[in-house]
Each structure stands twice: as C-alpha cells, then as structure tokens.
Amino acid sequence: MPDALALTWRQYRLERRxxxxxxxxxxxxxxxxxxxxxxxxxILSGRQHDLNLLVPAIAGMAVMSTTFTALxxxxxxxxxxxxxKRIRGTPLPTGAYFGxxxxxxxxxxxxxxxxITVAGKLFFGIGWPRDWLELVVFVLAGVVCFAALGVAFAxxxxxxxxxxxxxxxxxxxxxxxxxxxxxxxxxxAFLRHIAEALPLKPLIDGLYAAIVTGAGIGENVxxxxxxxxxxxxxxxxxxxxxxxxxxxx
Amino acid sequence: xxxxxxVHALHKRYGEFEAVRGIDISVxxxxxxxxxxxxxxxxxxxxEILEGYxxxxxxxxxxxxxxxxxxxxxxxxxIGIVLQAAxxxxxxxxxxxxxxxxxxxxxxRSVEEVLAxxxxxxKADVRARKLSGGQLRRLDFxxxxxxxxxxxxxxxxxxxxxxxxxRAAWETIRSLKALGKTILLTTHYLDEAQALADRVAxxxxxxxxxxxxxRELSVGAAHYRVAYRDSGGDLVEVQTDDPTRTxxxxxxxxxxxxxxxxxLSVGRPxxxxxYLELTADA
Numbered sequence: 001m002p003d004a005l006a007l008t009w010r011q012y013r014l015e016r017r018x019x020x021x022x023x024x025x026x027x028x029x030x031x032x033x034x035x036x037x038x039x040x041x042x043i044l045s046g047r048q049h050d051l052n053l054l055v056p057a058i059a060g061m062a063v064m065s066t067t068f069t070a071l072x073x074x075x076x077x078x079x080x081x082x083x084x085k086r087i088r089g090t091p092l093p094t095g096a097y098f099g100x101x102x103x104x105x106x107x108x109x110x111x112x113x114x115x116i117t118v119a120g121k122l123f124f125g126i127g128w129p130r131d132w133l134e135l136v137v138f139v140l141a142g143v144v145c146f147a148a149l150g151v152a153f154a155x156x157x158x159x160x161x162x163x164x165x166x167x168x169x170x171x172x173x174x175x176x177x178x179x180x181x182x183x184x185x186x187x188x189a190f191l192r193h194i195a196e197a198l199p200l201k202p203l204i205d206g207l208y209a210a211i212v213t214g215a216g217i218g219e220n221v222x223x224x225x226x227x228x229x230x231x232x233x234x235x236x237x238x239x240x241x242x243x244x245x246x247x248x249x
Numbered sequence: 250x251x252x253x254x255x256v257h258a259l260h261k262r263y264g265e266f267e268a269v270r271g272i273d274i275s276v277x278x279x280x281x282x283x284x285x286x287x288x289x290x291x292x293x294x295x296x297e298i299l300e301g302y303x304x305x306x307x308x309x310x311x312x313x314x315x316x317x318x319x320x321x322x323x324x325x326x327x328i329g330i331v332l333q334a335a336x337x338x339x340x341x342x343x344x345x346x347x348x349x350x351x352x353x354x355x356x357x358r359s360v361e362e363v364l365a366x367x368x369x370x371x372k373a374d375v376r377a378r379k380l381s382g383g384q385l386r387r388l389d390f391x392x393x394x395x396x397x398x399x400x401x402x403x404x405x406x407x408x409x410x411x412x413x414x415x416r417a418a419w420e421t422i423r424s425l426k427a428l429g430k431t432i433l434l435t436t437h438y439l440d441e442a443q444a445l446a447d448r449v450a451x452x453x454x455x456x457x458x459x460x461x462x463x464r465e466l467s468v469g470a471a472h473y474r475v476a477y478r479d480s481g482g483d484l485v486e487v488q489t490d491d492p493t494r495t496x497x498x499x500x501x502x503x504x505x506x507x508x509x510x511x512x513l514s515v516g517r518p519x520x521x522x523x524y525l526e527l528t529a530d531a
Contacts, residue, residue, distance in 0.1 A: 010352050014341075021340035021376075081336030086392070089300060089332070091325040092353045245302075 004096045011092070011100025019104060029070055029108050033062040037119060048125055050183075052212045055120040057179050059211070060204035062112040063142040064171065067105050071150035072157065072167050074101065080160040084244045102147055109143050120211060130214025137217060138206035141227045145199050148234030155241035174200050182208075199230040252311075253278045253400050253431040254299060259308035261294050261455075268294040270455035271308075276433055278399075281426050283446030283463075284435040287528055291455040292435040293333060296404050299433065300330050313400055326354055329398035331389050333405050339378035343369050343388050346377065347395050354396035367391045367421055383414045390421060400431045407441060419444055439521045449520070451527050458527040463520045473517060475499065477510040484512075 019025060037058045044050040078084045087097060113135075120126040129135045157166045181187045181195035182204050195201040202223030209215040217224070254276040261269035269291045276282040284292045297303045298310060301317035301324070310317060315324040337346060344360060351357035364370045367387040372380060380388065386406070393401060403422070407415045422445055425432060436442055442449045443463045450460040459466050472488040475495050479485050489495040492515050503510050 007352065010349065014338075014345075014349050017345075018338055018340045078336075082332065082334055083336045083338060085302070086330075086332060086335040086337070088302070089325070089330040090350065090353045091322045091396070093322065 004093050007092060007096035008099035008103070011097055012103040013100075015100055015104035016107065019108070025070070025073075029066050030112065033058055033065060033112060034115065034119075036061065037116060041119075041124060051124045052126060053183055053208070055116060055124055055126055056207035056211050057182055057204050059113055059116045059207045060142070060178070060200055061175055062116060063109055063139060063203060064146050064175070064200055066108040066112055067143050067146040068150035068153070069167055069171055070105055070108065071101070071147055072154045073163055075151055075154035076157045076160055076163045079154070079243065080246050082246065085246075088244045105147055106143055109139065113139055117211070126212060129211045131210045131216060134206065134210035134217050134220075138203060138210055138220075138224070138227075141206075141224060141231065142199070142203040145203075145227045145231035145234060148231055148238045149199075150234075152234050152237035152241065155237070155243065158247065174198055177201075178204060197226070199227050202226040251278050252276060253280070253313060254282075254433060255309070255311040256295070256299070257309040259295065259298065259310060260306045261291070261298060261303065262306040268455055269298075269305075272450075272452070272455070272457055274450055274457065274460070276431060278431050279426075279429050280447045281422070281432045281434060281445055283442040283449040284433070284452055285437070285439065285442045285446075285449050285524065286435075286452035287437060290452045292452055293404055294455075295452075296402055296433065296435055300328070300402055301325070326396065327399050329393035329396060329401045331393045331401070331403045331406055333408070335389065337377050337385065337388060337392070340376060342374045342376055343380075343391065344373040346388065347391055350392050351395045356397060357395050358397045360395065363391045363395045366394065366424065368417060383410060386410070386414075386418070390418070394425070398430070400433070401425060403432060403434045405435055405437070407436070407438070415441070439519075439524055443520050451524055453528045459523065464517075466520060466523050472522075473515060475513075475515050477513040480508055 019029075037054070040054045040058065041051065044054055075084075088094075117129060117135075121128050153166070153170065157163050177191060177195045178198060178200040181192050181201055187195075202220075205223045206217075206220045206227075209217075209220050252275045254274065256272055256274045259269055259272040260267065272291070272295055274282070274284075284295065286292050294303065298305050299312050299317055301320045304318050313324060313327055315321055317324060341349070343364065347360045347363060351360060361370075364373050367390045369384065369387045369391060372384055377385065377388065386409075390406070406422070407418045410418060419441070422432065422434070426445075432445075434442075434445060446463060448461060449463050449466060451458045451466070472490055473492040473495075474486055474488055475492060476484060476486045477499070487495055487499070496515065499510060
C-alpha cells in the first residue's frame, strides 16, 4: 500500500524531472538571478560596500522568484490545462501532491542560495556567511512565506495568458522598491514604510545580517515577524481560495 | 446483482440555474450504462457529482457504497475517470505518466498491458506535447485504467474522434466490459450509446426522459414506420403503434387494386427516433 510519504517523494522526483525538461522554467528559475548577480557584479566591481549589498539582495530576489513566481505560474498553468483536475480524481493525497511540488520549489531555492553564497565567497570578496543558522532561518521563512503567497496569488489570475502580466505586476515593483530602499539611505519615508511592510525587504535585511555583518537573529526579530505575518496570510489564502479547476466564464 | 451506482432524486443548482432536476438512476455492477442527451442536459454535472468533483444540492448518491462528496481515498482507489477535457504534463511520455499514476494505486495493472490495451505502444516514449489529439485521448483512457478500477467514468470519450478512432475506442470499452468493469458513459452520439450501452438514460434539461436497454427504449415512446412506394413512385411513410393492423390494411387495399407495394418495409423505431422525439423542443 503506497503511503503518503512515499507518494510525496515520487511526486517530488517527477517534479524535478519535469523541471529540467522545461528550459524556460529552468532559465527563469536559475539563470536570471545569476545574470543579475554577474551584471551587478560587473557594474559594482571593486566597490566592496555595494557588493556587500548586492549579494544578499540578489539572494532575496532568488527566494522570491523560485517560490512566488514559479508557483504562481505552475498552479495557474496546471489549473487551466486541467492537470490539477485530473490529479484530484486520483487517490494521490492532496498533501503528498503539494508536498512534492513545494519540495521541488525549495530545492530550486536551496541550489540558488548555494550558488549565490559560493559566488559571494569566490568572486565578490564577501567571505562565507557569518551566521549559517540565521541564513537557514531566513531562507526557510522566506520560502514558506513566498511559496504560500505564490499559490494564494494564483487564485487572482484568471487565465494562463495573463499570468506573466499579473506576476510581474507584483514581482517587479516589489523587487525595485525593496532594492531601492535597501540600498539608499535617502529613500523617501513613504517608500521606506512600504518596503518595510512588504516581505522582501525584511528578508534581504535578514540575509544581509546572516551573510555580511553577522548581526544575529536577535537583531532582526522584527524582520522575521513581518515575513511570518505575510506567510500566515499567504497560507490562509492559499488554502481557502484554492481551485482545482479552470473557472467557468 | 448489486448496484455500483445508486442515484436518487439528485438535484444540482448553480445559483438561479438548476442543472439537474431530480435524476434517478441505478447502475448494476458489470453494466455499461449510457447517459445520453444534448449538450447542457446535465450529463456532465451528474457524472462530476458521482466522481466527487461537485457537491449536490439535494438527493442521495452512492458510488460503490461510498458517498463521493466525502472524497475518500478508499473510493478513489476503485474508480477511474476519463474527464471530458483534462491536460497532462506535456514534458512526460505516456510510459512515464503511467508509471507515476500506477504508484497512486494499491494494485495497479502493468504499464505495458495498459499501453497495449489503448494502442499506445508505439508512442509510449514520445513526450505528450508531441502526441496528436487522438493519442492524448488514448492516454486519458490509459491513465484512468492503470489503477485497475472496478468502475470507470467516461465523459464523452469519443467527442472529436474520426470514425476509425471512434471504433478503436469502442473496442477498448468493450474489452473493459469483458473484464467485468462497470462503466458509466456520457455521450451525445446515439450510435455510441446503441453500440456500447446495456442500458441508456435519455437526459434533457436535468431530467431523465426515458431509461432502458437501447432496443427496448422505443416501445411506447415512438412509432413503427411502414414505408412503401406508391403507384406514382412517391415514397409514403406511415407511422403506427400497431404495425400488424396497418400492414394488413395496406396490403389488403393494394391487393384489391391489383397493385404491388414497392419497397415495402417495416421499421422499428430506432433509438434516434426516440431520442429526437423526446428531446425535441416543445
């Protein structure tokens, strides 16, 4: 008798296989943040203070793109194609299905963070992260938060054709505002308030402390609280609004 | 025989619209049962309630002894579903998809056997994105069958098929019946219902208009047709409930006039006649 854990593992392996067979997904998940890192590194080359900001900022963006963006796309695509409906008709437990899907996204996040961390050490003069535990805590919190928000956000997207527009309408402004406020001490107060209230800037703050300064988790509790609140909000709406089927027009 | 499906006074309401308005059907184990009706008759709504996709508004439903709305794994392990339209992971091959699906079930059939049953061996290692519509439909069948279900739901399984593909699908369905499977089939093709179903329910506007074996459904619902070509060469068709008397009268008159009734024939009402009569808009 197949048990739920074995089925989660099977689903995870299937998701990994499909991920690598979809070049555009692989590109957006893996190459894009790394391109940002390379481009930013080239521009900021030799300016250690700026590189110290660049690496955790890109790491935060990588967390968001591998979870929020990837899952919103994935859920809308599978829902509109009827794959979710088909799966719902099988005895695959819902938890095993989502466990496999989430584990796939988390793998992508982990690989990206590993690449960025190694690049920080080898090419950006940052050295190894100062606080590994803090790095793990913030990456995990960010993954849970943005994964849940991605699934919840998928509910608002009416069809697959408009997914890119919907996702980028959230992703790009959040990244720009968060990067700008994180980088600039002179950002206007209202932008600062917006960025602090959104989950990405607190995540980048936590990653900055973990990777660059070594200021402990105790120094970044408020950032963790903001991420947790968004995560809670995301989980509630991811579960409550979930639809397995294409909406009837 | 025990009933695989029992439906009593089923109602389904979407806001103001009542899609199902009191359907009663009972499907015996091992039976092929057809739900026949025009688009929008409530066939798919009924089937999707039985499959556990929708909640009913009122009525009683039992599928293999379970209430499908509870979505128990124990029930889903025993049923196979071919939806009217459902996608599949386009990066997977049929063999990979079937292997994965087989893992959901406690006692699956062998993947090779299922590939052979639906005639997909040659495309077993081609990614789904490269399969034709008909091949994808065969994969739908295969995915529904790999768990070796007792009860199979087929929602318009051959819509959009060319005649050859339809015959092939019919053969697959017949072989499932030969294996003792219970099949609930929806279709708007009369020939399909006639060719496959042991019993048919004609559904329109959310109600069952007639129910019975396709060949017997006609009784009482439509008329025999007596046809012949008259002396002027025109085709004459007489509808009657009593073909014996009609034939006797016609032949008696013809003999009295010393004529032959050219091309004389007596036709049983076909399922099509019944269907058209029952589903005609008043």
